[in-house]
Amino acid sequence: MPDVLEIDSVIKSYNGNQVLTDIYLKCETGHIIGLLGRNGSGKSTLLKILFGTVSADRKFIKSNGKVYNKPYKETGLIAYLPQDNFLPYNLKIETIIEAYLGKENVASFLDDALLVKLWGQKVSTLSGGELRYLEIKLLLEGHSKFVLLDEPFNGVAPVLIDSLKDLIRKAALTKGVILTDHDYRNVLDVANTWHMVFDGAIKKINNLDELYRYGYIPDL
Numbered sequence: 304m305p306d307v308l309e310i311d312s313v314i315k316s317y318n319g320n321q322v323l324t325d326i327y328l329k330c331e332t333g334h335i336i337g338l339l340g341r342n343g344s345g346k347s348t349l350l351k352i353l354f355g356t357v358s359a360d361r362k363f364i365k366s367n368g369k370v371y372n373k374p375y376k377e378t379g380l381i382a383y384l385p386q387d388n389f390l391p392y393n394l395k396i397e398t399i400i401e402a403y404l405g406k407e408n409v410a411s412f413l414d415d416a417l418l419v420k421l422w423g424q425k426v427s428t429l430s431g432g433e434l435r436y437l438e439i440k441l442l443l444e445g446h447s448k449f450v451l452l453d454e455p456f457n458g459v460a461p462v463l464i465d466s467l468k469d470l471i472r473k474a475a476l477t478k479g480v481i482l483t484d485h486d487y488r489n490v491l492d493v494a495n496t497w498h499m500v501f502d503g504a505i506k507k508i509n510n511l512d513e514l515y516r517y518g519y520i521p522d523l
């Protein structure tokens with residue numbers, strides 16, 4: 304039986320402006336959900352509400368039938384990649400991997416074409432793409448059943464995006480992944496189901512034509 308994460312009945316306003324008015328989203332382990340939407344439509348806000356670090360006027364978050372008010376506090380439930388980098392700059396990457404995954408997993412984690420050459424380096428010396436790859440791999444190989452990724456492909460070279468998609472697909476053998484990114488072709492490629500945040504609600508997307516009709520992409 305898959306594990307299930309659901310968010311329902313979300314209402315969120317900033318300074319009296321309603322950003323989210325009617326959201327229902329369900330993610331099961333084994334699935335990758337792609338979330339698209341125009342700038343300012345509320346995708347990041349939705350992920351932060353789901354993680355529990357942004358409050359909502361109303362929300363209902365459940366996993367396997369149990370209600371969670373602040374899901375991030377539940378060990379092993381949910382991990383979240385913010386748009387901005389989050390790892391401490393002054394630490395060596397082995398120290399960080401050890402803290403996240405345990406000492407016994409450091410060598411196998413770094414046995415990776417991109418990361419192996421970074422042994423012994425501090426986070427501050429990594430390029431933007433290397434750092435993003437490290438952050439995403441840490442979350443995807445961590446213990447959480449669900450992983451939320453906000454703009455994982457931003458600033459990452461195409462060849463590395465392919466590696467990231469492989470990591471996401473591998474993680475989704477046991478986890479549920481919800482990701483949002485404006486690189487919609489790669490979102491469409493890696494995700495099993497596609498959704499659009501539009502007018503404060505979630506719309507299921509079935510094909511590229513619908514992305515055009517919702518005003519997300521220009522005419523093809």
Ligand SMILES: Nc1ncnc2c1ncn2[C@@H]1O[C@H](COP(=O)(O)OP(=O)(O)OP(=O)(O)O)[C@@H](O)[C@H]1O
Nearest residue numbers: 317318322340341342343344345346347348349500
């Ligand atoms: N802390 C905040 N205070 C006030 N308004 C906010 C705050 N955070 C977000 N907003 C507003 O809420 C709306 C949704 O923002 P959000 O960042 O969730 O959109 P998004 O879909 O992730 O956008 P993008 O694709 O540009 O990253 C925007 O109009 C934004 O200006």
